[in-house]
Amino acid sequence: MRTRVFLVDDHELIRAGIRAALADAVEIVGEADEVDAAIAMILERRPDVVLLDVHLPGGGGRAVLAGVHAVDPAIPFLALSVSDAPEDVIALVRAGARGYVTKTIGAADLADAVRTVAGGDVVFSPRLAGFVLDAFRNLPPGTSEDPELESLTPRERQVLRLIARGYSYRDVGTELSVSVKTVESHVSAVLRKLQLSSRHELTHWAHERRLL
Amino acid sequence: MRTRVFLVDDHELIRAGIRAALADAVEIVGEADEVDAAIAMILERRPDVVLLDVHLPGGGGRAVLAGVHAVDPAIPFLALSVSDAPEDVIALVRAGARGYVTKTIGAADLADAVRTVAGGDVVFSPRLAGFVLDAFRNLPPGTSEDPELESLTPRERQVLRLIARGYSYRDVGTELSVSVKTVESHVSAVLRKLQLSSRHELTHWAHERRLL
DNA sequence: GGATCCCTCGGGGATGCCCCCGAGGACGCC
DNA sequence: GGCGTCCTCGGGGGCATCCCCGAGGGATCC
Known part of the structure; x- marks a missing residue:
């Protein structure tokens, strides 16, 4: 059975690119371009993975993540962003994302990342992996903020x-x-x-x- | 004959999205993800329109525009950006872009914009059109700078x-x-x-x- | 030789920024 | 009750910022 993926991004062109990249590998079960619609549709369709743009208008990707996890924390999120700023990564991971990749990723790698997250694992772009490990090592669980x-x-x-x-x-x-x-x-x-x-x-x- | 388009964007996913969006309408004659390669390939292939991401590493989209126009100012550029900040628009238009659209544009509109620029006209997103007109009205030709x-x-x-x-x-x-x-x-x-x-x-x- | 900019400086003063010192009241913790 | 933290506020001082005033030298243009 194919992995069921939900897409959240406010740019139609980017959604089209992701659709094209993933069409052979997974099943796209829905799309949204703003926060409230995304939360409602994700909770209704229960995808295996939500592919989420970090920089959404109306509260940002974090609002979507928080809204969905308030009802069902089991739905895994893979964050997708043009940024690889440490602050963005930290914020998303602390909010509950199971992975973070930048839009420079290729189609094949993106498909792999989606399947990995659907399988329960965690994925980070190579440039971010080391940073994320550093950030969380030696931190007592529950610690948040800078x-x-x-x-x-x-x-x-x-x-x-x-x-x-x-x-x-x-x-x-x-x-x-x-x-x-x-x-x-x-x-x-x-x-x-x-x-x-x-x-x-x-x-x-x-x-x-x-x-x- | 179909419009020949060259793509410059450092994000593979976005290029894929644009390819998918324009595949039926135009011919993509090449792609590049960084400044130097873009300049060389554009000058070699002479597309009817160059679709250019504003925020490129290594000098930004302006470097590509400047590099190409130094040799052949006749090749028209259509700038594509996630930003609609006035500064970005002004800078690109002053650098010689024949149009500016944001990535929120849909596939059909993008195809129209590309054909319009290829035909020698100028294209701006509705939210930007008024601003651009204001900025250039009452300015003697040749005036540059703020x-x-x-x-x-x-x-x-x-x-x-x-x-x-x-x-x-x-x-x-x-x-x-x-x-x-x-x-x-x-x-x-x-x-x-x-x-x-x-x-x-x-x-x-x-x-x-x-x-x- | 004037007129006009631009760049260079000074005196003097009002106010903003940043620090030192101390101190009182409110609150929670043991 | 004592102890600590936080918020509040004062005096006083050093330096930075921003303004007023004036002024000389150099370059350019007519």
């Missing part, structure tokens, strides 16, 4: 976001209804904990981690 | 780039071998001409226009 971001208090993260967006200390104070001195305290703590030395580096740091 | 950037002197642009990269006034002064006061003068002039009020906004402005 360890540096983890060290910040809730208030500090709130201030961090506003500062990274270009707010002045005074603006942040007004926005959060506290004094400028309090904002200074939080920024100071953030800079110390992240080992940075100016709000400019902070902005750069936040952008790198997509915290906006 | 009018706001245009108003800056060479020295001011140099300072702008360094400031946007996070340099302090003192660092910029050291880098350019002038005093801090001179840097202040230039920054002041830049902020006034661009109608901005802080170096943070300046950084944001520069990033939006990909001036780094």
Whole structure:
């Protein structure tokens, strides 16, 4: 019996490419181009594997994964992305994806990856495999989030976001209804904990981690 | 006679999707996944249209366009991108592209767009058409560059780039071998001409226009 | 020789950023 | 009750940023 695959990607051209690549190897049981429809159809059709684009509008691929797994965590997801940024990989795997491949993959390799995930195994592109192993080795289960971001208090993260967006200390104070001195305290703590030395580096740091 | 199309995209899956979408409508005379090979093959095979991904590694789609047009400016390019950011559109059109569509386009529309460009016309996605017209209306032919950037002197642009990269006034002064006061003068002039009020906004402005 | 830019600098000042110091109140944990 | 963490806020100081003012030298154009 052929592997039953569901496709989620907002680009018709890419879905067509995947269909063409997998047509001989698996059975495509459905497609969706946005979050809500994807969740509903996946739960209805129960595919063996969901092939999921990471960068969906309306919440991203993670929203689809979370929505489906809230009802049935047994349906395996294979994430497909143009990005191989570590943040994206980590986020998807922590959300429950059983694999992550980039769109540079060839048709034959993609078919193999789909069958592997359907069989219960885990798949990563060679360039990502080493990174993923590093990231999860020595981490107690249940640990999530970036360890540096983890060290910040809730208030500090709130201030961090506003500062990274270009707010002045005074603006942040007004926005959060506290004094400028309090904002200074939080920024100071953030800079110390992240080992940075100016709000400019902070902005750069936040952008790198997509915290906006 | 069928339109002869050349494909440039670093993602095998996307090329496969485009092949599948266009197979009945045009003839694919070649493909490439990186800049140098693309230039060489396009100049050799002289397609009626080159379908070009904007975001190529190794210089981007603009490098391919520039390389080909340096030898033969008559070969028309249709840019294909996941982005519909104004900066990307402007850059590609100024570089010489005869059209710009996003990957959300369907197969039939893409085939139409390819034939239109091959026929000498210009094609833009509906969401971009209005923007492009606005950008080029009232511009004397031969004018290039952003009018706001245009108003800056060479020295001011140099300072702008360094400031946007996070340099302090003192660092910029050291880098350019002038005093801090001179840097202040230039920054002041830049902020006034661009109608901005802080170096943070300046950084944001520069990033939006990909001036780094 | 003027007129006009551009680049170069200075003084002085208002404000923002970042740090040091200390401190009080709220909350949860043992 | 004590202990720790978090959030709040102040004084004070050093440096950065951004503005005002003026000014000299060099290049270009008429």
